Amino acid sequence: MKPNNSSPKLSRRGNVDSFIAMDMMSRAQALEQSGRDIVHLEVGQPGSPAPALVREAATRAIGQSVLGYTEALGIMPLREAISQHYADLYELNIDPARIAVTTGSSGGFLLSFLATLDAGAGVLLPTPHYPAYRNMLKALDLEPVIWPLREADDWQPDVAGLERMIASAAVPIGALLLASPSNPAGTVVPPERLKALAEACDRLGVRLISDEIYHRLTYGSDAPTALAFSPRAIVVNSFSKYYCMTGWRIGWMVVPPDMTRTIERLAQNFFISAPAVSQVSATAAFAAIEELEAIRSGYAENRKLLLRELPGIGFDRILPTDGAFYLYCDIASLTNDSFEFCRRMLEDAGVAATPGLDFDPERGNRFVRFSFAGTSEHMMRALERLAAWKPMQR
Ligand SMILES: Cc1ncc(COP(=O)(O)O)c(C=O)c1O
Structure with a gap:
């Protein structure tokens, strides 16, 4: 049999999209390793350890x-x-x-x-x-x-x-x-x-x-x-x-x-x-419900703070959010490219968030997701940075 020197191919089924929130987190971590201070609002994971x-x-x-x-x-x-x-x-x-x-x-x-x-x-x-x-x-x-x-x-x-x-x-x-x-x-x-x-x-x-x-x-x-x-x-x-x-x-x-x-x-x-x-x-x-309920109360405070402050900064269209620890914002008035918007927000303002494309391949370009699972200090710092960020000042 003739030798076949081409490398064996990869499967079609393995060719899935990347998880953009995880990609954003990797980029944010790379920036941190180069000495930048980043506020993480991109990945949905609690800032607290297990009980x-x-x-x-x-x-x-x-x-x-x-x-x-x-x-x-x-x-x-x-x-x-x-x-x-x-x-x-x-x-x-x-x-x-x-x-x-x-x-x-x-x-x-x-x-x-x-x-x-x-x-x-x-x-x-x-x-x-x-x-x-x-x-x-x-x-x-x-x-x-x-x-x-x-x-x-x-x-x-x-x-x-x-x-x-x-x-x-x-x-x-x-x-x-x-x-x-x-x-x-x-x-x-x-x-x-x-x-x-x-x-x-x-x-x-x-x-x-x-x-x-x-x-x-x-x-x-x-x-x-x-x-x-x-x-x-x-x-x-x-x-x-x-x-x-x-x-x-x-x-x-x-x-x-x-x-x-x-x-x-x-x-x-x-x-x-x-x-x-x-x-x-x-x-x-x-x-461990007592400990976990205290953590949940922290999320509730974060949610209240973001819902109060984000509209004044320019994120004024937020979907009804009764649970989980996310705010999904319609940013059509700010951009028609949420991926580029999040990239610049990360590089310029040091705030990591997830572009809506992860969650909605058709309409996601006009949405961004913020996670409020971190500490209240994180939320305050993110708000300060976003308020000072040029694209938000129109
Ligand atoms: C809606 C939803 N389902 C499932 C998962 C997967 O979580 P895990 O595999 O850690 O239980 C996540 C993680 O973010 C999620 O947001």
Whole structure:
């Protein structure tokens, strides 16, 4: 056989877009290494460490345990603690057998897509949305179907829109991926609307995948769980955000009883198990609510401060933000290129934010997202710098 000296090609499925928020963070860190002082409002991660109880549990586990592989669906004490959390917070009785512990919610999404959708299926993404959804779907040969939410509807999905999207999509829709509170807008879907959407999904044969990773981070009414409204919904959640454990890579999903074995087989093969030390430590997280509520109050103060001050600086069109820790601002009056706007804001003003293109490939050029998960000093410094930044002074 003739030798073939050309290098083996890369896959088409691996050719996904980068996660622009992460790219912005890398650029911000490079500037910091060269001696610049940067305020980070680009990445959605808490400025606080994991709760003391979690860190103590980790120290004990490292000193005393083997920390080998665990059951693929997670250690039973953690699954029981998560089940108790549903009883305490939502008054729902969830069998621990339906709970799978995952490597962050990211692992939960991968398992959800693989368990429920065959290649070519469409997944409705109310937009703006968390960008990894569509990039992960593309890598799996699934079809992200953008559902553009509108200001006139309060940036909320509804049943009429769902039916319209299903009827007009070029591919059969297998799932609706809904996040409430959402990233980047922070909108919370109220209970009656979530109930109607969940029931419509069941009626139309569409799987509801509910991203509840920002639950407990709300500033008005609590966010309802899809588990209250549909026996077929998959709920994906995480210890990353409210519990301040991003780097511990630990989350969970709740699946219908007839899906647990499928999830277990996939999890065995893809991950073997979630990190053992994180599982043992996360079991203590639900006992740390006092510490975590104090952190949430800090976000609430940051949110109040930004909502009060940003309009005077020129960011005067901010989407309704009832949860998570983001403000999504319409900056059409300032630019039609949010990527370039954020690049200059970083280089000139030393404030890192995320351009809307990450969250909305069609309309994102006129939006920017600020994260208020940092400290109040960070927020003050960002506001001072933005107020002094030339493009804002018109
Ligand atoms: C809406 C949403 N879902 C999921 C994730 C992934 O988080 P993790 O894998 O850390 O649980 C994020 C992270 O920012 C997010 O904003």
